[in-house]
Amino acid sequence: MSTEAKEYTLPPEVLEETVKASEELWKPIKKVKFRIYKYNPKKDYAPHWEEYELEVSKGMTILDALLEIKGEKDHTLGMRYSCRMGLCGSCAMMINGKQMLACQTRVIEAAGDGDVIELRPLENFPVTRDLATDFTSFFEKHKAVKPWIIRDEEELDNPTGPYKQTIEEYAKYYQFTDCIKCGACLSACPTAATDYEYLGPQALAQAYRYLVDSRDNGLDERIAVVDVAHGCWRCHFAGSCSDVCPRGVDPAQGIQLLKGLIIRRKFGFKPHKPTEALPAKIAKKKEQ
Amino acid sequence: MEEAREEFVEYYAKNMGGVLGWFKARVYTIERWLYGAHRITGILIVLFMLPHFYSTGWHPGLWGDFILGIIVTFHIANGIRLILAELGFVVGKPLLVKKPSQRPLSLEGSQRYLVALALLLFIVLAVIWAYYALIVQAATW
Numbered sequence: 300m301s302t303e304a305k306e307y308t309l310p311p312e313v314l315e316e317t318v319k320a321s322e323e324l325w326k327p328i329k330k331v332k333f334r335i336y337k338y339n340p341k342k343d344y345a346p347h348w349e350e351y352e353l354e355v356s357k358g359m360t361i362l363d364a365l366l367e368i369k370g371e372k373d374h375t376l377g378m379r380y381s382c383r384m385g386l387c388g389s390c391a392m393m394i395n396g397k398q399m400l401a402c403q404t405r406v407i408e409a410a411g412d413g414d415v416i417e418l419r420p421l422e423n424f425p426v427t428r429d430l431a432t433d434f435t436s437f438f439e440k441h442k443a444v445k446p447w448i449i450r451d452e453e454e455l456d457n458p459t460g461p462y463k464q465t466i467e468e469y470a471k472y473y474q475f476t477d478c479i480k481c482g483a484c485l486s487a488c489p490t491a492a493t494d495y496e497y498l499g500p501q502a503l504a505q506a507y508r509y510l511v512d513s514r515d516n517g518l519d520e521r522i523a524v525v526d527v528a529h530g531c532w533r534c535h536f537a538g539s540c541s542d543v544c545p546r547g548v549d550p551a552q553g554i555q556l557l558k559g560l561i562i563r564r565k566f567g568f569k570p571h572k573p574t575e576a577l578p579a580k581i582a583k584k585k586e587q
Numbered sequence: 588m589e590e591a592r593e594e595f596v597e598y599y600a601k602n603m604g605g606v607l608g609w610f611k612a613r614v615y616t617i618e619r620w621l622y623g624a625h626r627i628t629g630i631l632i633v634l635f636m637l638p639h640f641y642s643t644g645w646h647p648g649l650w651g652d653f654i655l656g657i658i659v660t661f662h663i664a665n666g667i668r669l670i671l672a673e674l675g676f677v678v679g680k681p682l683l684v685k686k687p688s689q690r691p692l693s694l695e696g697s698q699r700y701l702v703a704l705a706l707l708l709f710i711v712l713a714v715i716w717a718y719y720a721l722i723v724q725a726a727t728w
Contacts, residue, residue, distance in 0.1 A: 340599065396613065422604045470680075489604070489608055493603070539615045547691065552679060553681075555673050558673050559674045
């Protein structure tokens, strides 16, 4: 048996096609003007706009363009990004007036027929600098709804076995687990525009996600947080949160279902009886 | 002066949408437009109620009456849609499998038909009211 690795090459016609497609994707095709919001609250009296012109290609995302601007034109540009593939939610910003992830939006698509792209920091979030915003209160709101499974401490400290969950029970909350906390929903929410204390679509949808989880036993504890003046009843179903969500979480649906759940609870209905822990094989073996 | 500067800086640093944020509907879906319209009509109805409670004999006049009726009919039609949606009847079920670019079910599922129904109800009620206010009622004046 030979130990030589077999060299694998693409057939020449496929290779040529791939190179051609790649060249086409990154070939500069258009000049686009970027209007970027510049503001440093520690130094500046008021924000101002800066304009940069870039040659963009078909495959270029807004984040690529911003990195090019930061590297070659204006190194003082403040922004936040991390994974570059729509998983971390750091680069959410207002692109032509709508909340989007910079890493998932292509420049050509955002510009459309025009050649100007306006970039602003997320609305309803305090500005740290330029396009970067402060998420402290956003995360505090998320923490306020207790986004974890609430059970008796004895069972959590010394688990006796796994919890049983059917696919139907799983389907009730799976959609909401996709949230990446990018803040686009709170930024698009018209209620949050005037109410700083409003919990917001993200936190309320997460509250619903844990309320309908069959393993959870925190119904009363969590409803005490969301069924308040700045809680779920401030939502008037403008639907913008679901419209801008880059992960298809649909927070508006979660909030409306949460309201229905609270009303049904007022009539004595509970969403579920928390499942029992199944006897684990390990525990049985230990006993033996 | 220094205080004024701080307030000014605070305004920009907070970056809140403010009351105008309610009406930034251009880039969003039709529900956002309806939200803005529902707010305005609600505020106008409250404004009408102030003189109305002060003296129930007060009347906004022929055209005022007509406009008030249109405002109220919109608020009723959209209000029925909101009650049904906010109790979770038409927003659909959470999905177990999503498409790569999944659009929200709460907006583009059966709720969209309800939007159409609400607007239709508004138009029907508004036409009936216009006929009553501008033709039947005006004849008795």
